[in-house]
Amino acid sequence: MRSRAAAVLVGSLVVTTSARAAGPRTGPVQADTLTALPAANVTRPLRAQRDLKWSQRASAAWQKLAATGAWRAAWDRATGVPSRIWGSGLAAPGAIAHPAVAERFARAVLADHIALLAPGASPADFALVSNSLDGDIRSIGFVQTHAGRVVVGGQISFRFKRDRLFVIGSEALPDVALPPPTRARLAPDAIRDRSAMALRGALGLGDAPVTPPGDEVVLPLVGDDAVLGYRVAVPVTIDGGARGRYLAYSDPATGEVLAVQQMNLFASGTVLYHAVDRNPMRPRVDRPAERAHVALDGVMQTTSTAGLVSWTDTDPHSVTTAVVGDLVSVVNKATGGAVASTQLSLAPGGQIVWDASGVVEDDAQVQAYLDVNTAKDFARQLDPTMATLDMQMAANVNIAQECNAFFDGKTLNFFHASDRCQNTALIQDVVFHEFGHSVHAAEIINGVGAFDGAMSEGAADFFAAQITGDPAMGRGFFYTDAPLRDLDPPSSEARWPQDIGEIHKTGLIFGGTFWDLRKALIAQLGEAAGIALTQKLYIGALRRSVSIPTSLIEVLATDDDDGDLSNGTPHECMIRNVYGRHGLRTASGTIVAPDRIADGSAATTVRIEISDLATRCAGDELDHVDLSWKPSDPGALAAGTMPAMQTAPTEFHAELPLAADTAVLYQAHVVFKDGSLLTLPDNLADPFYQLYDGQTIALYCVNFEGGDPLTAGWTTGASDGSASPWAWGIPTAGATDPHVAFSGQRALVQVLNGDYARKSSSFVKMPPVDIGHWSDVHLQYRRWLAVEDSHFDQARITVGGKPAWTNATQNMGDSSALQHIDREWRFHDVLVSGFQAGHSLDIAWDLTSDEGLQFGGWALDDVCVVANLNSVCGDGVVAVHEECDDGPGNGDRPNACRTFCQNPSCGDHIVDDGEDCDDGPAGDDLCTSNCKLVGPPSLGGCCSAERNPAGPCALGAAVLGLVLRRRRRPLL
Incomplete structure (x- = not known):
């Protein structure tokens, strides 16, 4: 585990609960990632992972960049900003040799494409913080500001190779807007005092010291799929020692804590001396006391890297040694706090061995000293220029807790033994893992990369595995040889996104990917060259990635040899193949099929087109595509699955069976050679396309191109009497909104180019539709809907005020998180018969939100109400959507089958038997x-x-x- 002052995440080697960031909660806060507290006024969780979309409908801003070359992009799912852009690049003569040339070029590109890279911002909002040349890549980083305040986490970066700009990264926060101030700022001492009281209570840290507030910043509150808001905040830090250090953001006007994140990333492990080999259960070996401070007959010396000391005579001398040296200082946190030391006699040309294994508290100190030095030696191989390598690092051992270890941004911390777990300073893997977090923190290029907790856990596991040569990390933790985690399990691979969970589990995706990449490169290049290239790619990923998915692009950028990713890299195929086996690839797909058929066909052709594959490589090799279907009406059609026929390298087709007068639900599963899947449609809440089969007559249709429907019979409103947000217009932007209409230019949208409001309810309603004597009537339209799980926010289609369709829920109470996020215009068929009495239907769309997470809401296009020609009320035949049909005997009178073929019922304005009125x-x-x-x-x-x-x-x-x-x- 690790933590650092600027951006910190928390984890533990042994977890019993999810490490997902949460919204406001009661009880002690355990903040693995930034966690909102009640004062932030959000109730949905903040995101724990930066999730990427590998395709997005082209906007005008993207088309402007695309006109300059062959570019690709991966998009931040929450902000809608292109997290990574890569491709053929732009010529930038002199950018590698001259930092000023590269800076001017980067600033010009930023200014030309600010609408794409940072919507709502201006070039002046970005300040240069780094201009770094490492090897053959120059990286330039800018941090984002707003109204003179740094925007936490906001940054834009540019990468040059061979005098070409070939990769751009953006973690900019879009459309920053701050709530207006309602009261004056508190004095700094008052902010600290109020924050201290709140933090000590929330975190259970008693009298832990709290720092004075820092400069005001803009704090983004980002959920899984949207930015929830922005707040003005001041950072403060509370230090609970072994209980944890936390970075908090407080309201400068009230002193209330808006959000907090722990600066300790917990893990578990062991450290040894005379020395342990992985863990104390194995035979010990003797290792040199590297660069240790010793006293030779009372005179201070420092040992060499081989543990040598020297003197001028030939007599034996007394050597006193402890656990402090140039690079490591061990602190004993056990009761009494005695520093382990020994005095031994050393003869010329002889050896002395300090065996501290008889006292576990001393042993832990000795092993921590040795293994932190070993970790530093390996880190020096990875990056000899790492800034922190020659600084002395403190290691606290024998902390009076169990089964854990952590790095808090400054020190390594290891817990005492218990009946369940070994002293974590005695497990080499754990010491290496914790030091791996410090390597990740030191390597991140400011304004280019960013810390990600899950990626750091995987990177730290892989750091340890590189030293030991064993992908099974943490052997001996529970007094057995079984590993705590395994980067190379014998029969499975950790895959994105199927295996996303708490940060250690998610980290296995990154760690496992790099272990597999190491194996593949060794097999191809030989051990020395394969390991050297693996280490180069690993450091490149640590420096510039902001998440596990973005590491794919950063690894390719590091491997590139000409500043042009559109023509591949020397090891692109191997890299893509390995990443693909872990579910990380850039492929996407499209379904081509009709939405309605009226010719009585028993089946229709569905085409599946796969795009954005790595065509030069076998890593994205397609295995097969399956088409699955099920009926919307039970009994209309048997559910089934069939393989699609491949008609071209990336095209497949299959015959979808149909059922008359109903809709068939279907989906495609694209299966790659490595067993990973791409499912179409990409919407977990609505994972099936619809296709309606049957002859219909249009009763009402509108495509929204002939004028504003809200002036032509459509009505809209809000439940609180405020102005309705619904508008007719041209959609162009929004993280979860369409950027174009489905047909023509215009659509009817709940909030044009934005998100619906919190704690709101609004509707839009069609003009009444006369259905005559038709008894099987459907609403058929194109939909782009983005809404939270219906446990929280309800998006409905109503008929006569009764719900005919509602978005899905995960049915997990307040833990429900089945967000409905359309990523394309979806055809939607909804049965609207049987909800409203009479011959006229009132059809409406509405959405009611809670105080938490918000998305884009409804967008409508090509709306039609149609009737099935084979279902007529009054023909004496009870059709599937009729309750009764007495032919000429139908009548709107007491106890009769109604003229709209529904049984008598309360609410139809006719008094029947059993009704008083x-x-x-x-x-x-x-x-x-x-x-x-x-x-x-x-x-x-x-x-x-x-x-x-x-x-x-x-x-x-x-x-x-x-x-x-x-x-x-x-x-x-």
Whole structure:
């Protein structure tokens, strides 16, 4: 585990709960990633991973860049910003040799493409923070500001090779807007005091010290699929020692803590001396005390890297040694805190061995000293220029807790032994793993790469595995030889996104990918050359990646030899093949099929087109494509799966069976040679396309190109009486919105180029549709919907106020996270018969949100209401969507099959047997919604005060009786 002051994530080698970042919670905070507290006013989780989309509909801003060369992009799913852009590149003469030339070129590209790289920002919002040449790549990084404040995590970066700009990275935050201030800023001391009180309570850290607030920043609150908002904040740090260090962001006006993240990344491990080999269960070996501070007869010396000391005579001398040296200082956190030391006699040409294994607290100190030095030696092989290598690192051992270890951005920390777990300083793998976090932190290029907790866990596991040569990490942790984690399990691979979980589990995707890459490169190039290239690619990934998916592009960029990724790299195929086996590739797909068929066919052809494969390489080799289907109406068609026929290298087709007068649901599974999958459509909440088979007649259709529908019979509104957000226009932007209409130019959109509001409810309704005597009526339209799990936000289609369709839920209560995110215009067929009495239908779309996560909402195009020609009410045949049909006997009278072929029911304005009255679905003040009379109101005390039976009370009762009698069912 690790942590650093600028960007910190938390993990532990042994976990029992998910490490996913959460929204506001009660009880002690365990913040693996940035975690919002109640003052942030969000209730949905902040994202734990930067997820990427490998394809997105081209916008005008993208087309402007695409016109300059062969470019590709991977898009941040939450911000809609291109996280990585790569391709043929732009010529930048002199950029490698001259930093100023590269900076001017980068600034010019930033200014020309600011709408793509940082929507809503200006070039002046970005400040240069790095201009670094390492090997043959020059990296330039800019950090984002807004109104003079740094935007936390906001950055844009440019990579040059061979005088070409060939990779661009953007972690910019789009459309930064801050809530207006409502009160004056507090004094710094007041902010610290209030923050300290809140943090100590929330984190259970008692009197832990809290730093004064830093400069104001803009804090983005980013969810899995959207930016939830921006806040002005000041950073403060609370240091609980072994209990954890936390970076918090506080409101400068109130001192309330908006969000917090732990600066410790926990892991588990062991450290040894006379020395342990992996763990204490194995035979020990003797290792040199490297660069240790010793006293030779009281005179201080420092040993060489081979452990040598020297003196001028030939006599034996007394050597006193402890666990402090040039590069490592071990601190004993056990009771009493005694530093381990020994005094031995050393003869000229002889050897002395310090065996501390008899006292576990001393042993832990000695092993920590040795293994941190070993880790530093290996890190020096990876990057001899690493800035922190020659600094002394503190290692705290024998901490009075169990089964853990962590790096807090400054020190390594190891826990004492227990009945369950070994002293983690005695497990070499654990010490190497923790030091691996410090390597990741030191290698990140400011404004170019960024820290990602899951990637860091995988990188730290791989760091340890490179030293030991064993992908099974953490042997001996639980007093057995079984590993804690395995980067190379015998029968499976960790794959993205199937194996995303807590950060150590997710990290296995990165760690396993690099172990497999190491094996493949050794097999192809030989051990020395294969390991050397693996290490080069590993350091490149650490320096410039912001997530596990982005590491694919950064590894290719590091491997590249001419500044042009469009023509491949020397080892592109091997890299893509290995990444692909772990589910990381750039492929996407398209389904080509009709949405409606009216010719009575028993089947129709569905074409599956796969794009963006690495055509030069076998790593993206397609194995087969399966087409699966199921009926929308039970019994209409048997569900099934069939292999699609390959008609071209990236094209397949299959015959989809149809069922008359209903919709068939279908999906395609693209299976690669390595067993990984690409599923179409890409929407976990609605994973099937629809195809309607049947002859229909159009009752109402509109494509929104002839004028604003809201001035032509459509109506809209908001539940709170405010202005409705629904608008007719040209969609062009938005992280989860369409960037073009489905047909023509215009669509009807809930919030044009933006997200729906929190705690809101709005609707749009069609003009009433006369359905005549048709009894099987469908709404058929194109939809682009982005909405949270319906446990929180409900997107509905209603007919007569009754829901005909609602977005899906995961049914896990407040843990539900089945967001409905369309990534294309989807054809949607919805049965609208049977919901509303009569011959006219009122069809509407609405969306109600809670206070948490928001998305783009509804976007509608090509709306039609159609009727099945084979289902007519009044023909005496009860069709599938009719409740009854008595032919000429149908009638809108008591107890009769209605003229719209529904059975008598309360709410249809006709009083039937068993009903006292019927004033429609909602009832009124005299007839309830379940068709019962409302009792007469109290007449007060007037009758008791009025002796005349013909007085006002009798008159009131008589009038009421007339009203009630008028609403009672007829006698005949």
